[in-house]
Every structure is written in structure tokens, then in C-alpha cells.
Amino acid sequence: MREMAVEEAPRTTSNEDQTNDINTKSNHRIRGGDNGEEVEPEEGEIVGGDDSSSSKQSTSVVHQPHPLEHSWTFRFDNPSAKSKRASWGSSIRPIYTLATAEEFWSIYNNIPHPSKLAVGADLYCFKYKIEPKWEDPICANGGKWTVTYARGKSDTSWLYTLLAMIGEQFDHGDEICGAVVNVRARQEKISIWTKNASNDAAQMSIGKQWKEFLDYTDTIGFIFHEDAKKLDRSARNKYSI
Template identity: 35%
Template structure:
């Protein structure tokens, strides 16, 4: 009987060996060859704080765009190769926002919005790493029911505490805003109260909204 090779056919063993073997980051964190696209592209920003900035212009000049990514694997590549949140110097901030949205009140996507905020005292500084990671994963995984409302998130290191904020596109209606707040707490595993602050209040020194949202 003639062999498969004599008829120009490739043996089954060889044919199977020529097929590309797909490897994900879950099975090989270094030599993976498959990437999982995100629903949106996200940009990581950084500002180092340092000396007190006296104007919005000088703050914007201090803001650095680090990288934009659009796959799960690229996110982990970034996360695993930058300083953790609690390692930032006092006054510094990481900002993770959807591509095209700058992490500032003046951006049109943020102008009418606000943020859900919570703080951790210095003695719980390491906890901020987990909360920041879970917040980023919730954002890039588009885990919120009102996903179109999510603009980004900010983690800030200060002398005696750390702060984390989830930025939204609008301040209402109240039921929707509070639902986002409750989801935020659940997604990051938070068991403390958080407060919603409209950007219009935060931009005015000493101003506080009459109708505070707390969940």
C-alpha cells in the first residue's frame, strides 16, 4: 500500500504539529500569543504632585500620559511594571480614563459629572493597592450597569491618607448615581460609606452640595 507521503499527503502527526498552538496569559504569562480585546481603549496618566501648583495650566503641564492599552494582556503588562499605588510619593496621582477623556474637570465628558470618593488612613496604606486594582478591573471590564456613565478613576497618595475616586459623566438622576455607588462598593469589596461629590462643588473652594449622596 502506498504511503500518504507518496500521494503528496501529509501524515496526520505532522499536520497536527504544524497547527498553531494558542497560548493565553492564563497558562503562560510570558510566552502567550493570544490577546483578549477590551470593549474600550484606556489611558493611564500620572502626575507627581510635588511643589504646590498655583494654576490649572501648571497642573496640566505636570500631567503625563503614560500609555494607552486595549487588551487584557497589555493592561497586566502595564500594571506589573509600574509602582504600586501605595509606593507613589505624597501628592502623586494615577488616573485611568477612557481614551479621549482627559482626567480633569474641564474635559467635556467630565464637566457635568462627579465622583464617588473614599479615603484610607495611612495605617491601611497597603489596602489601597487592592482597591485600586479592583477599581481598574471593574472599569476596563465594563462591569457597571450604567457603563456609559463611567469616565475613569483616580488614586491619590497624600501625607496622612490615600484616596480613591470613581468619576462619572453626570450627577443624576439620583437613583442611577446611587446605584453606581453601590455597585462600586460591591465590585471593590468595600465595607465603608462612600460619598458622591459633583465636580462643580469640588472646583469651588470650600463649597459643598446641599444634596449629598452617600451609600
């Protein structure tokens, strides 16, 4: 797997930016006593340096945020909010839109990973203003690659998928709309949605690179959204790797 463009920041417990001030405090010098031992300065005493009487000033370094090429929106579809009478996708809710690497880690570290989600939950990460729906104009003519894992085994691959997307690791990254992880009773599925399903060269490139990033050895398939709408679970793969 090639090196990802986003480096992990320390884990946080809030959604604040992971930009910290580093304060370097000046150290008090210690003077020697009559018998040579070290003695703390007396209250009110000003202790000078060897060549200068000026004390060291505290300094601070501000870490600038690292902007991403695209903004991305996390969304969540809560199984408890789904209704058989409601239209598909009506229960999907946005969580947060991020634009920097620091924001990504702040959100990622504070939302449940796939193994901790309830059965029936769906977690999305799509480019800003692209909705994870077949009806979305950008997604309408696209399709999706899918990898499958046993229940509770997709956490690492979900992270690697996100890093590859937001870190612009795909040669045809402009073709990518986003990714979703679907948590079901016996398995977890991760899918990458793309824009132009008929662009077979771009789709095959994305599929091959994705398998390399995940070190995934099983065959994966690509389904057109149009076929999925018409045939539902009977839709067959147009491309396979």
C-alpha cells in the same frame, strides 16, 4: 463580588504583549539494546514509529489578544513636577493607552502600585480621549464617588476598581469616565468620575456596586464637580451610601 471579566495574565518585566507561543517539541523514541536496556539512537540514525516513519512536527499555538470594550489611558501626575504657579492638571502626563486585557496587565504589572508612589502623586485610568479635568466636556457636568484608605492600604481596591471598569462590571458603565488614586501623607483616596451628576439613579447604582466590588463598609459620598470648583474642600456630598 461578582466575577471580574478580565483574568490576570502572568507577571512580565516589559511592556510587550502577553501573547506567547507554546512550542510542543517532538520526542525522540528510544530503541532497545541486546540485553533489553534502552539505548539512545546513534548519530545520523533515523528512528521510525510503530506504524509510521514520519516524525512528529513541532506545533505552536498563538494566544489571541482579548479586546476591551473601550480603550483606556493611564496618566500620572508627578508631585515633583507640580508648581504652585502652574494651572491645575498641567503636569499630568499620559503613560500608555491600552485596548486589550493583555496590555492592561503588562502596564499594571510594570508601574508602581499606590503604596509605592510618592506622597502627592496621582495615578489616573480614564477612557480614551477623556481627560481627568473638570473642564473636559464629558466630565464637566459630572461628579465623583470617593473611598478613603490609610496610607499604603489601597493597592487591592485600586486593582479591583480598575478591573470593574475595564471589565464592564457596572450596570451604568457608560456613565463612568475613569478613576484616580490620590496618594497623600496620611491617606490614599480612590475616586470614580462620572458624566452626569444629576442622574441620581445611575450615580447611586454605581456607588452601590462599587462598594460591593470592594467589600467597603464605610459610608461613601458623591460630590458634583461644579460644587468642588466653587467651594473646593467645603463642597458637600450630594449622595451618600
